Amino acid sequence: MQRVQPQDFERVLSSMCTKPHPAARDAAERFLATNPGDPGTYETIAELERKAVEMLGTITGLPSAEGYVTSGGTEANIQAVRIARNRAATDQPNVVAPESAHFSFNKAADLLNVELRTAPTDADHRADMAAVKELVDDDTVAVVGVAGSTEYGRVDPIPAMADLAADHDAICHVDAAWGGFVLPFTDHRWHFGHADVDTLTIDPHKMGQAAVPAGGLVTHSTELLDELAVDTPYLESKSQATLTGTRSGAGVASAVAAMEELWPVGYREQYHESMENAEWLAEELAARGHDVVAPDLPIVAADMTSPVTEDLRQRGWRISKTGAGEMRIVCMPHVTKSMLRSFVADLDWY
Numbered sequence: 001m002q003r004v005q006p007q008d009f010e011r012v013l014s015s016m017c018t019k020p021h022p023a024a025r026d027a028a029e030r031f032l033a034t035n036p037g038d039p040g041t042y043e044t045i046a047e048l049e050r051k052a053v054e055m056l057g058t059i060t061g062l063p064s065a066e067g068y069v070t071s072g073g074t075e076a077n078i079q080a081v082r083i084a085r086n087r088a089a090t091d092q093p094n095v096v097a098p099e100s101a102h103f104s105f106n107k108a109a110d111l112l113n114v115e116l117r118t119a120p121t122d123a124d125h126r127a128d129m130a131a132v133k134e135l136v137d138d139d140t141v142a143v144v145g146v147a148g149s150t151e152y153g154r155v156d157p158i159p160a161m162a163d164l165a166a167d168h169d170a171i172c173h174v175d176a177a178w179g180g181f182v183l184p185f186t187d188h189r190w191h192f193g194h195a196d197v198d199t200l201t202i203d204p205h206k207m208g209q210a211a212v213p214a215g216g217l218v219t220h221s222t223e224l225l226d227e228l229a230v231d232t233p234y235l236e237s238k239s240q241a242t243l244t245g246t247r248s249g250a251g252v253a254s255a256v257a258a259m260e261e262l263w264p265v266g267y268r269e270q271y272h273e274s275m276e277n278a279e280w281l282a283e284e285l286a287a288r289g290h291d292v293v294a295p296d297l298p299i300v301a302a303d304m305t306s307p308v309t310e311d312l313r314q315r316g317w318r319i320s321k322t323g324a325g326e327m328r329i330v331c332m333p334h335v336t337k338s339m340l341r342s343f344v345a346d347l348d349w350y
């Protein structure tokens with residue numbers, strides 16, 4: 001085969017993934033051929049996975065964390081809904097989430113035969129608690145809060161959602177797939193240490209700067225994780241809680257390498273840099289008369305006419321839109337100030 005090179009990140013403003021940290025890339029290459037799905041056989045990577053979960057617990061306020069490294073936020077969210085459904089007694093389960101919840105919850109609902117009820121968000125794009133309360137009933141198995149929403153980077157009122165879930169004997173699941181590695185440096189209340197959270201999604205392959213595939217599902221109890229376990233008669237280990245069977249050791253090893261390298265100092269620096277870039281861009285866009293959704297975490301959304309967005313795409317910029325049609329820019333670690341300067345310069349050309 002011709003030696004095809006992947007595209008670079010030079011003009012990518014739409015992705016929630018980024019260039020892996022060099023240590024993460026190196027670890028991923030070393031562990032390419034390992035399969036943590038068979039921990040009895042691949043003991044070294046199984047040990048690294050325990051380490052990864054422990055570190056994810058540290059980041060999310062959980063001293064003795066249970067969980068595993070998933071293929072991404074989608075799998076973690078599906079598995080959280082599966083835990084909620086399996087532990088509940090009802091045969092008409094529903095999950096209540098804000099309309100800002102990631103589309104992986106639609107997949108989960110479809111796969112698991114669970115009704116997904118979505119509540120409107122408030123003027124600042126966060127779950128409207130009155131609306132959430134309205135939707136919760138005796139058949140609710142999980143209340144989902146988003147900590148760092150995909151479109152606007154908003155954080156739902158997690159403590160109130162956790163209380164509501166507990167009142168109905170439902171689990172509280174937090175989706176911090178993207179936000180998990182920036183939220184520790186903010187005042188938000190979003191994790192196990194702040195509220196009665198039961199399960200949480202946090203992806204090393206997004207802001208965590210690990211190689212794809214590295215997502216994370218974290219929970220406080222083996223009992224919850226055991227809701228997922230199936231017997232595995234012909235493996236060296238006896239049961240498996242993951243959704244996929246054979247999995248990539250590369251993701252696991254690179255997640256550990258990235259976290260060892262960057263937690264907490266490197267991630268903190270990255271957060272401040274990304275946030276400063278997001279604020280700078282928001283100001284530049286506002287100064288040009290665009291309606292900007294002020295960034296809370298490093299995502300900027302702004303009302304731009306579609307032709308401009310299309311023209312920019314023609315010039316090689318990878319930008320995406322929110323459901324409401326705003327231009328959306330994710331200030332990931334590879335997005336530098338100079339990149340944003342040349343983006344704004346291109347914008348001025350129109």
Ligand SMILES: *Cc1c(COP(=O)(O)O)cnc(C)c1O
Pocket residue numbers: 016071072073074075077102104146148149150175176177178203215
């Ligand atoms: C990216 C994202 C997901 C999905 O994660 P994948 O790794 O793409 O499967 C879920 N929830 C949120 C909030 C996300 O940003």
